[in-house]
Amino acid sequence: MELLIKNGFVYDPINGVNGEKIDIAVKNGKIVEKVNECKAKKINASGMVVMPGGVDIHSHIAGGKVNSGRLLRPEDHYRDFEKKTRITRSGVGRSVPSTFTTGYRYARMGYTMVMDPAMPPLEAKHTHEELSDTPLIDKASYPLLGDWWFVLEYLKDGKIEECARHVAWMITATKGYAIKLVNPGGLEAWGFGNNVSSLDDQIPHFGVTPREIIRGLCKVNQLLGLPHTIHVHTNNLGVPGNYATALETMRCVEDLAAGGKPVIHITHCQFSAFKGDDWRTFESGAEEIANYVNACSHVTLDMGQVIFTDTTTMTADGPFQYSLHTLSGNKWVNHDVETETSTGIVPFHYKRKNYVHATQWSIGLELALLIRDPWKILMTTDHPNGGPFIAYPKIVAWLMSRKAREATLKRINPKARSRSLLQSIDRELDFSEIAIMTRAGQAKALGLNCKGHLGVGADADIAIYNFNPETTDPSRKYKAVRRVFKKAAYTIKNGQIVAKDGEVLRHVNGATFWLNVQTREPAVLTAEMQRRFKEYWTVEYENYPVSENYLAVSHPITVKADV
Amino acid sequence: MGGCCETAGLGSVVLMSINEKPKLEATLITGRTIEQGVEKEYGKSSREYAESVAVCYIDAEDMKKLGVKEKTNVQVSTRFGSVVVKVLKSPRTPHPGIIFIPYGPWANSIIDPETHGVGMPSFKGVPATVEPAADKPVLSLTELLNAQFGKV
Amino acid sequence: MSVVTAVTCPVCGCLCDDIELTIHDNKVVKVKNGCAMCEAKFMGYSSEHRLLKPMIRKNGELVKVSITEAVKKAANILAEANYPVLYGWSNTSCEAISVGIELAEEVGGVIDNTSVVCHGPSLLSIQEVGIPSCTLGQVRHRADLIIYWGSNPWSSHPRHIERYTAFSHGRFKKSAWKNYVTKIKALVGRKKVQSAIKRLFVKEKIPSAVALSNFRHTPYLQTGKNSRKLIVVDVRRTKSAEIADYFVQIEPNKDYELLQALRALVRDQELEVDNVAGVPVEYLEEIVDAMVSCDFGALFFGLGLTMSGGKMRNIDAALSLVRDLNMRTKFVIMPMRGHFNVAGANTVFTWQTGYPYAVDFSLGYPRYNPGETSVVDILLRKESDAALIVASDPISNFPRKAAEHLTENPLIAIDPHMNVTAQVADVVIPSAFAGIEAAGTAYRMDHVPIPLKKVVEPPKGVLPDETILQRILAEVKKLKQANVREEA
Incomplete structure (x- = not known):
């Protein structure tokens, strides 16, 4: 099938296209030089923004942990459901949507690829069964390897190559995509109810430190030449003062970088950018993180933006989730996986009027705006930890419009407002920078050559948003920005229109x-x-x-x- | 004698009056046994399956009080029905006042169907009465189904 | 003759995957590593009670028909029904369950699985309290205290103790098997002492103290750093209780009281009674000491807890107890799931609909309200007007009142065996045994997915559940399209 998208304002940062009117030709699921104009189906995109399909580097959408979250929260589903139609399956939504609904909702927003970031290897089949039931989008998953006994043992003995061979076996065996580390060493300690609190703590029974694991797996990643870097959820996540741990984590692999290429991805950085000694003295550490990241080139980050809503937190960081449970008193699921990892789930409500929550909201946006290079900071909510992915249009609006930020700032906790750095930040991102943070940069960080751009040969995954940047100012009309990013005018997956104006047109599998x-x-x-x-x-x-x-x-x- | 109606607890009560058979007031538990687990794999129409589940395990002391011997028939009744099964001596005693029938159609004809709003009937801890029933037969599966549903 | 290794046993929630089968002439002739139930399953699955031909009830009699006719009849029943129930699912593969859910959605019915009559209350409690748990290997490597509450693994999950808990061998904790042998040797002597105590107390008329002597654990147990302790709580002295270090014999329907008492003791509160649920407080204190001083405790609970008085409140209390214990040490809790893939049924239901069982599609989207949308309640209210039963035997498992309404519905049974439900059904479709004659996936009680193997060919013409359901689904879709066309 041939397709021709005509007269849109194209934002394709990887190919240096910045809002120019270019026609995009599609044939057999790929972007091509040109198609037969008479035969091709034409989409009139005049007055609209055309971008590569959205890519999400970190979103918990499948597997045992996500499913436990669904099980835990019937109250989360009752108020948000989707009816069966002639084309689509029914399902439930909100913070932990069922699989079909997850696929439809991403596609409606113009997303075409999503990475599930935490797969316990022993339960990898479960993750893949759910991913296969998630329609319309491509996906991949990262096996959790930072506390795997094989890794700990090889690294203790300094056997990097042996470690690399086993990591290679594991990634292939679990059909994984990248090496994921979560609170390295802390999860093994959690097996007996303990944790680690610095990069140099000894992990009980194994005689290695988090620093050795991070460096070891970073070297392994390089030896194997994997497309993505190591994907790291830092130690001390969610603990005041942890910005220092995040800085230490980035610094500890500085010397391994070569050729200006990233060697580490710090995920949902907002949760690792806390300053202060406790919750009373808690404040933003975004400036320190941003200063460091601005001065180096071996790191990429994603935001982990907080949304003021009721959501379900879920990470492999068992000890962190337990502390969240004791802090909030909310119901708690723990699921440790033998020899490999752990899991924790706690429902959580981020409140505007709560000082800590409001500051967390600010930290995420501060990171995104203070880090000058959008290729280094990608947009996520760490779905559903900071909030469900359906809130992405809100974040786009905050990033593009100071006015949107002020509207929210006005309503948050006064102490958090007065301390927020956002008051002093004028920066407003343009569509090109948004395209980088939501697709091009994500695909580049993942090493996905066929995604995140509209050059010839790329997968024909395309999003079209009904917003005219020539006639409308996104800074002033931020509500329109929110509206158009919520429902893409067209979502094209592998050259097929799968959703139009928020309606799903076909139920097809992604890869x-x-x-x-x-x-x-x-x-x-x-x-x-x-x-x-x-x-x-x-x-x-x-x-x-x-x-x-x-x-x-x-x-x-x-x-x-x-x- | 009469008037005593303790239904649960470690103590068991045998009610008796002149010219009447002894009766045991007990708590009925239903559950799995390895024999039932094995026989169900062979098929539920088998005689072995029936023999593994149309039984009632009773405490040795209680059997004495009731005056019944192993492999004789007793009638177990609850508020929800009545069924005739064979007595077996409970292998691991003592637990007077507790009787056990393995899962199966015989047990299910007398358990409490009420789910108390959670979807599950009460398979365990149902107050029951046991009495000797030498004169009544243990129904086969087909007979039981016919008696209950008239459709086999 | 061929040998197949690493076969997964499709009997109980342990899902042991180390079974070795010898196959000769498309028959299993030898089973290695399995328990008695496993052996019975693999050796006896194709017994004389095996269903081989589809049947439809005509003039009150089940008569043999072609598979096409049976599928058409089944599709007709479902498509015409207003409120059909689709029930069973715990003894088949996740792949078949997945098709079943689509079928239920397509016909606007209720789909429910057997957890509704086993661990349904556990799931409801988990939704209220959460659950601190783990995979079974974690228990094997780390647990030094194991509790079975209202569960008799020796009979219901015969290899649970050996593979995953007290008698298994882990990285940090060793098997308690040696202790057990020592204990057995000493048991004869112990019994003599016991009966002496008993005689003494009976004279003094202190019956509860007699019970106390039953509770006392054996003092000669080695309590080395790496050893494990086993506690069994039950109303009956089960086989599992006999191998325990502590046996707590509890009065029926008193689990809730006992659990709350333990919670109080864990929080260092004094109890102002002498005994709870028939157990002396002094003894409970000993148990609590063992709980808070262990490195890693694991509580497994069975239907003794979910099915007795209090139901989900019992589980609430058990989950809360374990959650509280995490303030003192590491502690996990896990339901002892019965059927080999009941956890899988919950899992697939949840990822596709958001809810683990009792899912009602009658309004076009998943609704969940156990007590209302659960199958036993629907049957007791006599609301369903057709039923499809897959790999289950509700006529024999449900209370008589509920089974009664099921027999009044047009009833479709898909099963390998001529079970009780098939005997009273209107359409009977024979199916291949999942995990023997059909491959697929099942979830262990700790939610670890394990592949099921096809080791022999099913009898000629007998199809896997997944295929049968797909054919019924296709037929239903055809019928509905025809209806739409007619209306147009």
Whole structure:
């Protein structure tokens, strides 16, 4: 099928296109030079913004943890549901939507690829079963490897190459996309109810430190040449004073960077940018983080923006979630996974009038606005931790309009307002910068060459928003910005129009991307490995890997590594 | 004798009056047994399955009070129905006043269907009466279904 | 003759995946590593009670028909019904469950799984309180205190203790098997002492103290750093209770009181009574000491807790107890799920609809209100007007009153066996055994997904649940389209 998108204002930062009127031609699911004008289906995009489809580097949409969140919160579903139509399946929404609804809602906003950032390897099949049931978008998932016993043991012995081979085996076996670390070392300690509090704490029973894990896996990532960097949820997340830990984490891999390329991604940085000694002296550490990031080139971040709403927090950071439970008194799910990781879930309500919550809201936007280079700071809410992804249009409006920020600032806790750096920030992002923070930068950080741009050969994943930047000022008309980003005029996935003006037109599967990491010497199943496998896990070796038939549409990417 | 109606607890009460059979007031528990678990895998129409679930485990002391021997028939009645099953001596005693029938159609004909708004009937802890029933047969599965639903 | 290794056992929620089968001539001839139930399943699945041909009830009699006719009849029943119930699902694969949910949505019916009559109350409590839990390997590696409450794993989950808890061997904690052997040897002597105590107390007429002697644990247990302790709480002295270090014999329907008493003791509050639920407070204090001083405690609870008086309130209390214990040490809790894929049914239901069971599609979107949208209640209210039963036997498992209404509905049964429900059904479709004759996925009680293998071919013409349901779904869609056309 051929498609021609005519007369739109195209924002394609990777190819240096900044709002020019260009026609975009699509054939067989790819962007092409040109199509036969007579035969092609034409979309009149005049007076509209055309961008690559949105990419989300960090959003909890599938797997055991997300599903426990759904189970935990029937009250979250009652007020928000979607009826079955002739085309779509029914489902429930709000902070932890059911799988079909998740796919539809992302597509309605013009998103076409979403990364689930926390897959317990032992339960990887579950993640993939849910991803396969999430229609319209492409997706991938990051296996949690920072507290895996194999990693801890190899790193303790300094066996980086051996570690790399096993990480390669694991990513391939779980059909994963990147190396994820969550509170490295802290999750193993949580197995007995403990935690770590600095990069140099010894992890009980294993004799390694968080610093050694972060550096070790960063080296492993480089040895394997994976498309994304290590994806790190820092130690001490959610604890006042943790901006220092975040800085220390970024610094600890500074020397491993080469050629100006990023080597670490600090995710949902807002939750790691707290200054102060306790909740009373709590304040923003965004300026310190931004100053550091502005001066270096080895880091990318995503925001983890807070939205004032009722949501469901869920991370692999068991000890953090427990402290959130004791802090809020809200119901609490914990799920530790043998040999690998943990999970915690706590419902949470961010309130405008609460000093800490309002400051958190401010921190996220401060980071996005104080970090000068939009390629380094990507837009997320850490869905659903800072708030559900359906709130993205609100964030776009805050970033593009000082007026939008002031409207919210007026209504938040007065102490938080008076201390907020936002009062002194005039910066307003343009559509190009928004395109970077919501698609181009995300795809680039992920190393996805076929996503995030509209150059010839790219996947024809396109979003069209009914907003005319020539006649309308997004800074003044921020409510219109919110409206158009909520319901894309067109969402095109693989060259097919899947949603139009907020209505889903077809139910098709997206692909699941995964890395087939081939090492020179593969991690072989020696008798020793088999013995360890039997000892460490309660499932058999041959039942552990995810076979390709768990992926509705499998999209393997082969990575060849010289180890 | 009469008037005593303790239904739960460790103590068991045997009611008796002249010319009347002894009766045991007890608490009915239903649940799994490994025999039931094994036999259900072979198929529920089998005689072995019936033999594994159309039974009632009773405490040895209670059996004495009731005057029943192993493998004889008793009638177990609750507010919700009545069923004849075979007595087996409870292997791990003592727990006077507690009787046990494995999951199955026999148990289900006398348990409490009320779900108390949570969707689940009361399979455990139902007040029940046990009396000797040497003269009454244990129904086969088909007979039981016919008696209950008239449709087999 | 061929040997298949790492086969997953499709019987209970343990989902042991280390079974070794010897296959000869498309038959399982030997089972290695399995328990008695596992062996019975693999050796006896194709017994004389096996269903081989689809059947439809005509003039009161079930007569053999073609699969096409049976599928059409089933689709007709469902498409015409106003409020059908689709029930079962715990003994089949997640792939089949997934099709079942779409079918329920398509016909605007209610879909419910067997957790409604087992751990439904547990799920309701989890929705209120949350649950601190883990995978079973975590218990194997770390737990030094294991509690079974209202659960008799020895009979219901025969390999649970050996694979995952007291007798398993972990990285940080070792098997308690040796202790158990020592204990058994000493048991003879212990029994003599006990009966002496008993005689003594009976003379003094202090019956509750007799019970106390039953509670006392054996003093000669080694309590080394890496050893494990086992506590069993039950109304009956089960087989599992016999191997425990502490056995707490509780009066029926008193679990709630006992759990709240333990919570009070964990919070260092004094109890102003001598005993709770028939258990001396002194003994409870000992138990609480063991709880708060362990490195990692794990409480497994069974239907003894969900099915007795109080139901979900019992589970609320148990979950709260374990949550409280996390202020003192590490503690987890897990329901002992029965059917091999009941956890999978909850899992697939939840990711597709947001709710774990009792999902009502009659308004075109998922609604959930157990007590109203749960199958037993619907049947007791006589609201359903058709039923599809997959891999379950509600006529034999439901209270008589509920089963009664089911027999009054046009009833479709999909099952490998001529079970009781099939015997009274109007349409019977034989299916392949999930995990023996059909592959798929199941979820262990701790929500670890494990693949099911197809190890032998099903009998000729017998299809997997997934395929049968897909065919019914396709037929229903066809009928509905025809209706739409007619109306137009």
